[in-house]
Amino acid sequence: MLLFRSDEHVDKWCGDWKLPRGETFTPEQCWRLAREWFDTNRGEPRWRRRTAAEAQALFDALGFNSPFWRLS
Amino acid sequence: MGQSFGEDFDREVRRRIYDFTEREGLPPTISQAAAELSRGAEEIAASLARLAEAHVLILQRDSNEILMLPPFSAVPTPFVVELGGRAYFANCVWDALGVPSMLKRDAEIKTSCGCCGASMKLSVAGGALADARGVVHFALPAARWWDDLVFT
DSSP states (O other): OEEESSHHHHHHHHHHTTOOOOEEEOHHHHHHHHHHHTOSOTTSTTOOOOOHHHHHHHHHHTTOOSGGGOOO | OHHHHHHHHHHHHHHHHHHHHHHHSSOOOHHHHHHHHTOOHHHHHHHHHHHHHTTSOEEOTTTOOEEEETTEESSOOSOEEEETTEEEEBSSHHHHHHHHHHHTOOEEEEEEOTTTOOEEEEEEETTEEESOOSEEEEOSOGGGTTTOTTOO
């Protein structure tokens, strides 16, 4: 999960490493995801890992609902 | 009883290794965690193995030391998160943004373009992202993240 200067740099990197292009989005979208995903300090006793269903619901709520984001 | 003791102990280990990381900038080694909790290294290593099995963290393959304690990295990465006078390494751009989210603090993330190495920066202030340029790329679809979390 990397940051690139532009879409062209994503394409060049994928080409250099002979990898299929994954999914791209804006830093703002990534921030919204990080803000929700890491909403609780993981050192706190009450923290627990999300279930797949909970993670899927979060992705859906944030608008990450393409096949790329399907967990099953 | 053994099981509940194990869960309580693992929860305490989790709390203390996150506290240590926030305070020191890097996740603890097994011996540092053992000293932190006044417990034996073997007990700590066993607890870390259980936490890894539960996908709470990822261990280094040969040493069984912590590799990733999301969102933190125990080894240097291209994602340096400056927060509260400390510099933390994050595992990826998502985790880099996860550090200020989890710690509820402003931060500056210093990184570089994954393609060309040009320096890039993201800033989080007052719970909002500022100075946001660039494109985030996730290489693997979500269903495969746990296949190889090091490469996503």
